[in-house]
Amino acid sequence: MLRRKPTRLELKIDDIEEFESMKKELEARKRQREECESGAGSSILSPGESVQSSTPLSRAAIINERVGYKPHPALPTLFGNW
Template sequence: MLRRKPTRIELKISDLEEYEAVKKEKEAAKNAATKSDPESTPNLYNSKSRMEAVHARIGYLPRPFPQTNIIP
């Protein structure tokens, strides 16, 4: 395996400004979400059990396997 020298990454002022703008947008969205009514957000733990919520989220439908070895 060949070893190469590390690539130098240079940051520009525009990159830093873009990063700060995106960071502020994410913080504003996060603050808006936390300030919303807790009554308006659905609580999964009240309506379904935790396992049922996980199954619904991943699309798992638990069904019993059919019995194929029935001895008369």
């Protein structure tokens, strides 16, 4: 059996700086999103979303619709339940 030499990863200062800047950007976006959600409340609805969409089932349906996921209904078994 052939074995290869272990792979070596090098972490550079530029990589650390890039990571820190991306982390700060994501935290800023998260804070901004939280402020918008807390300030606006539930008065802003996305297109096709109704007031009743606060239930977990309908939220899942909305998310599935956004990502294009269409679950197939359960198929009946041919030989009955065993």
